[in-house]
Amino acid sequence: MPAADGSAEEFRRRGHAVVVGASLAGLRAAETLREEGFAGTLTMIGDEPHEPYDRPPLSKQVLLGRTGAGDTLLPRRRALEARWLLGTAATGLDLAGRRVRLAGGEEVRYDRLLIATGTRARPWIKETEATLDGVLTLRTAGEAARLARRLDARPRRVLVIGAGFTGSEIASACRERGIDVTVAERGPAPLVGALGGVVGAVAAELHRAHGVDLRCGITVTALEGDQAGRLRCAHLSDGTVLEADVAVVALGAVRNTEWLAGSGLAAGPRGIACDAGCRAFDVHGIVTDDVFVAGDVARSPHPLFGYQFLSLEHWGNAVAQAEVAAHNMVSPGPERRPHLWLPAFWSAQFGVNIKSVGVPPMGRELAVVQGSLTERRFAAVYGHQGRVIAAVTFDHGRWLPFYGRLIESAAPFPPDFAQVDRAPGGPRPIPAEFPDPALPTHGPTVTLSGYAPSERRVTFVPARV
Amino acid sequence: MDLNRCEAYAQCAFQAPDVFAMHGEEALMYEPCPGDERREQVMRAAASCPVQAILVEWPGGPAVPEEAGTGARG
Numbered sequence: 001m002p003a004a005d006g007s008a009e010e011f012r013r014r015g016h017a018v019v020v021g022a023s024l025a026g027l028r029a030a031e032t033l034r035e036e037g038f039a040g041t042l043t044m045i046g047d048e049p050h051e052p053y054d055r056p057p058l059s060k061q062v063l064l065g066r067t068g069a070g071d072t073l074l075p076r077r078r079a080l081e082a083r084w085l086l087g088t089a090a091t092g093l094d095l096a097g098r099r100v101r102l103a104g105g106e107e108v109r110y111d112r113l114l115i116a117t118g119t120r121a122r123p124w125i126k127e128t129e130a131t132l133d134g135v136l137t138l139r140t141a142g143e144a145a146r147l148a149r150r151l152d153a154r155p156r157r158v159l160v161i162g163a164g165f166t167g168s169e170i171a172s173a174c175r176e177r178g179i180d181v182t183v184a185e186r187g188p189a190p191l192v193g194a195l196g197g198v199v200g201a202v203a204a205e206l207h208r209a210h211g212v213d214l215r216c217g218i219t220v221t222a223l224e225g226d227q228a229g230r231l232r233c234a235h236l237s238d239g240t241v242l243e244a245d246v247a248v249v250a251l252g253a254v255r256n257t258e259w260l261a262g263s264g265l266a267a268g269p270r271g272i273a274c275d276a277g278c279r280a281f282d283v284h285g286i287v288t289d290d291v292f293v294a295g296d297v298a299r300s301p302h303p304l305f306g307y308q309f310l311s312l313e314h315w316g317n318a319v320a321q322a323e324v325a326a327h328n329m330v331s332p333g334p335e336r337r338p339h340l341w342l343p344a345f346w347s348a349q350f351g352v353n354i355k356s357v358g359v360p361p362m363g364r365e366l367a368v369v370q371g372s373l374t375e376r377r378f379a380a381v382y383g384h385q386g387r388v389i390a391a392v393t394f395d396h397g398r399w400l401p402f403y404g405r406l407i408e409s410a411a412p413f414p415p416d417f418a419q420v421d422r423a424p425g426g427p428r429p430i431p432a433e434f435p436d437p438a439l440p441t442h443g444p445t446v447t448l449s450g451y452a453p454s455e456r457r458v459t460f461v462p463a464r465v
Numbered sequence: 466m467d468l469n470r471c472e473a474y475a476q477c478a479f480q481a482p483d484v485f486a487m488h489g490e491e492a493l494m495y496e497p498c499p500g501d502e503r504r505e506q507v508m509r510a511a512a513s514c515p516v517q518a519i520l521v522e523w524p525g526g527p528a529v530p531e532e533a534g535t536g537a538r539g
């Protein structure tokens with residue numbers, strides 16, 4: 001089968017497309033392949049036993065007990081006519097021979113490959129403590145089912161370790177169900193890695209107003225079990241011992257790239273690097289032409305953000321990147337498209353709709369342009385080198401497309417618009433207060449990285465599991 | 466549901482109150498896999514959403530709103 005020779009037409013007619021990772025990005029890519037006239041063989045490889053399902057409801061409706069953890073299957077856009085290898089992990093990749101190795105030892109040949117293996121929850125660092133009964137993580141439907149069952153059993157106290165989006169949503173669900181919850185966050189405020197300290201302070205007020213026992217600047221040093229191996233209490237860095245029967249480790253995600261170790265692909269703990277057309281780089285930084293990447297596992301350069309490689313753990317990115325990757329898999333060179341999606345995400349917590357566009361962690365400064373921080377209803381824009389780089393809204397989501405256009409048109413920062421409800425003179429910019437990038441924080445949803453010209457060598461550090 | 470698109474117009478909650486509900490002022494909660502008895506409601510909700518944030522699939526006719534079937538994913 002041709003592929004490297006660029007015969008997209010031949011591939012479209014009778015090639016073999018293999019998708020590894022059968023979740024949001026994998027499914028949407030497969031559908032796009034068919035939509036764009038791919039008539040060849042399609043194989044979907046996924047290590048989870050389930051058909052593709054949606055994750056955002058797992059930390060919202062499912063924990064509230066309104067939806068079963070198994071009831072979030074993704075709606076299909078069209079029939080796929082694919083061979084599904086579910087419950088089957090890919091364990092290796094032979095780039096030269098164009099083969100994916102499977103856990104059972106079988107090999108699957110491909111003409112073009114899409115890798116969409118996403119991420120998994122970062123486990124608790126201490127293995128023996130992580131296996132205590134009552135210590136959980138949340139990423140998959142199975143994990144959501146376990147956590148939902150625990151909440152149904154009305155624990156005396158839940159400890160959430162890490163106040164990123166997932167941790168905050170879990171705390172919110174606990175409070176809504178009247179369950180006592182403590183949140184331990186190493187940083188100075190919830191969401192600080194994703195949105196900065198100013199907005200983080202608003203998030204902290206939200207937690208506290210809803211009765212969360214929020215403890216910032218605190219780390220959990222140990223989890224302790226009883227004789228039967230059930231979680232009993234947690235030791236905090238300030239010396240406190242906190243009794244809890246459930247602890248949810250919400251310390252961000254680990255990219256599922258270990259199976260690519262030694263394959264020659266530029267895959268490591270930070271994801272798989274690819275070009276703007278979703279084609280994977282090999283370890284030499286040379287782009288491949290038959291391996292594509294999409295979703296949470298991808299890192300790709302974005303022209304709007306100085307060509308920095310962005311890893312976006314966002315639902316919308318998985319969909320948009322999957323569509324571009326699939327389009328490029330079946331299209332000849334000149335018809336290929338870049339993935340220029342403007343980053344965007346939403347979160348629902350404590351009854352507030354939090355939305356964002358752009359890349360907030362790039363912003364040094366922030367200006368509140370609508371509403372007010374004290375009311376916890378506002379729109380704020382982030383500035384970087386004199387232009388608008390991102391925006392965030394708390395219950396002001398309708399305005400977000402407007403701010404998205406400002407980002408896309410590199411509008412000046414601080415913004416000066418008369419059309420919004422501000423006093424004359426425009427909003428006053430203040431420091432956005434992102435933590436020092438050298439300090440460890442828990443799971444920012446956007447990771448910026450890029451190689452300075454002086455950095456000649458690329459070293460991949462093995463993932464710390 | 467593409468909640469990046471959703472602008473909280475609450476049309477869906479009006480058309481299919483058993484399936485969609487506003488949670489607070491703007492956050493939308495929904496039942497991802499409503500039963501077949503909600504089909505009419507869900508179709509009306511999807512059609513009424515001004516920003517096409519609702520994708521519906523009925524077994525037997527993926528993604529085509531007019532198709533018949535039993536049970537849905539939206």
Ligand SMILES: Cc1cc2nc3c(=O)[nH]c(=O)nc-3n(C[C@H](O)[C@H](O)[C@H](O)COP(=O)(O)OP(=O)(O)OC[C@H]3O[C@@H](n4cnc5c(N)ncnc54)[C@H](O)[C@@H]3O)c2cc1C
Nearest residue numbers: 021023024025047055056090117118119295296314315345
């Ligand atoms: C609880 C939760 C809440 C969320 N809420 C929001 C939200 O409100 N808003 C938002 O924008 N985003 C949210 N997200 C993020 C969003 O769900 C992700 O961005 C999205 O799932 C990414 O899709 P993906 O297909 O790239 O990766 P994933 O969904 O991670 O899928 C990767 C798949 O590949 C499989 N896989 C991994 N390794 C292998 C292998 N070697 N062989 C075979 N299969 C493999 C995995 O098991 C998995 O099924 C949330 C995520 C979680 C977990």
Ligand code: SF4
Nearest residue numbers: 471472474475477514
């Ligand atoms: S009708 Fe559409 S925009 Fe309005 S709340 Fe429902 S999904 Fe959101």
